[in-house]
Amino acid sequence: MMLAKNIFKAYDIRGIYEEELSINAIKLIAKSLSHLFLENNDTIIVGRDGRNSSSKISETLIESFLENGKNIINVGEVPTPLVYFARNYLNLNSCIMVTGSHNPKNYNGLKIFMDGHTLSGGEIKEIYDFILRDSYSKLQFAKTSYKEINLKNEYISQIIKDISIINKKKIAVDAGNGVAGPIAIETYKKLGFDVIDLYCDIDGDFPNHHPNPSDPKNLEDLADTVKNGNCDLGIAFDGDGDRCLILDNLGNIIWPDKQMMLFSSEILSKNKNCKIIFDVKSSANLPKVIRDNGGIPIMSRTGHSFIKKKISETNAILAGEMSGHIFFNDKWYGFDDGIYSGARILEIISKNNNPSHKIFDSFPKSFVTPEINIQVNKDGIQHDFMKKFINTARFEDAKIITIDGLRAEFKDGWGLLRASNTTSCLVMRVEAESKRRLLEIKDKFFQQIKKIDPKIEIPNEEK
Ligand SMILES: [Zn+2]
Structure with missing residues (x-):
């Protein structure tokens, strides 16, 4: 039995269709999920994106779940948030989305929510280990059921009911x-x-x-x-x-940390002392805006499954990460939903007579680098490098945060170096109050990186 280990990622299962993510792998994953996370006769919601391979993967998943004693509600070809919505709307514990998200067209994957939470890291590896052990019990299953439901109208009308628009632009x-x-x-x-x-x-x-x-x-x-x-x-x-x-x-481009400043100030105007979560890549101005508006900022590791975990631990009212996953937990269900986020921005701009750039310009400005990707020669090495970096790197006068890589916060700027969970890269980002300071902090990081590996190549990404 061939099973590609590298498809079991930190936040989801993902790989090149057929080559890595084979139909046989899909069958085994469904079987393994059925045994690891589900009870006999549990019901799973299944949705799929519009990729060419998604129908075939979805059919295979459904067949395998049914064979393993699970009931299926198929919500069809829908955005990921509609699958999460269906889970809340139908009051069920488990759903699975067939999607390659933003990856090239030959990729596909699975986002998995089982027994009340998104699977990540260790639990995703457990699926792989379980398949290798091949220790399935030979239970006789009760009769299972299969239903197709279209919840598009319910989803749209719930968004519309929730959003009040003044000026239509x-x-x-x-x-x-x-x-x-x-x-x-x-x-x-x-x-x-x-x-x-x-x-x-x-x-x-x-x-x-x-x-x-x-x-x-x-x-x-x-x-x-x-x-x-x-x-x-x-x-x-x-x-x-x-x-x-x-x-x-x-x-x-209004980067997601600036969107979060807008959402935070709007939500905190109605709800004081609430917690708001942002990821370690976000601007230092975001926690300032949250505090100035009477909220409690909480920094999290990057990755949608870590953020979701943090939301359930803290009951934060809003969370967001630099990749653009934003989670509203005030009037919505606390899952990441691009369509709903868009509607919330439209609600805010519709109340304002100014053009949208004036609304975003009212928040503090800073100088930032784009994400600088520093390639390492083999996947996995980035994590070892990061351990060494945390142990050896010294930044005078900086507050050091190590929840995800190393973030050194100075009075007038910060730098972050972390290991990517999705590619064989170290990822760096710097923000500062002036261009000069930005270059200084970037240089401090480069020096510390070179101390560990003088041969490492640092791309020149001036923007
Ligand atoms: Zn996505």
Whole structure:
């Protein structure tokens, strides 16, 4: 039996379809999940994105779950947040989404929520170990059931019921031919917005650009559309719609930590002393804005499953990470939902007579580097390097935070070096109050990195 170990990632299962993520692997994963996390006759919600391989993977999963004594509710081809919504709406404990998220078209994967929580790290590795042990019990299962349910209308009407729009403006939406397009367009039109849609038909070949809005080159067409169409906002989704990125009316990218400043100040105006979670990559201005507005900032490790865990531990009212996963827990269910986040931004801009860039400009500004990816020569090495870095690196006058890599916070800026969980890279980011200080902090990090490995190549990513 061939089973690729590398598909069992930190936050999900993901790999190249057939080559790594084979149909046989899917069968074994469903069987293993049935035994590890589920009781006999439990019900699982299954959804899938619009990739060419998703129907086949979804069919295989469903068959295997049914054979292993589980009931199935198939919600069809939907964005990831609609699967989470279905779980809450139907009051069930487990759901699974077939999606390759923002990865190239030959990839696919599974986001797994079992027995009340998102699986991550150790639990995902446990699925692999269990398959290898091949220690399945030979139980006789009771008869199982299969149902198909379409919850699109319930999802959209619950968003609309929740959002109050004052001035209806013009916006542009780019779904990169991912699965979020049609539902997002329908939702925003029903909210009363005039919507220009760009690549909103579902096409598993992604003929226009990768459905990854964190890469600025994938936002260029949307920026042109916003400017040429005199739109007040641009919204771009990733392939499965659990995150979005925003452009203001001038086509500037509003990075998620700035979105979080806007959401925090809005939510805290109604709810004081509430906790708000952000990831270790976020701007130092975000905890300041949270504190200034009467909230309690909490820093978390990067990764949507870690953030979700932290939300349930702290009962935070809002959480967000730099990748664009934002979790509303005030009037929504606390899961990451790009379509809902977009609706919350629309609600805020609709109350304001100013163009959207003025709204975002009212928050503190800083100088930031993009994510600097430092390649290591073999996957896994980045974690060993990071251990050495934490032990040896010295930063005078800095407060050191090591919840995820090393973040050195100075009076007027900070730098972060962490090991990527998804690629064989170290990831660095620096923010400072001035350009000069930004370069100084970047240089301090480079010196400490070179002390451990003088041969490591640091890319020159000036922007
Ligand atoms: Zn996604």
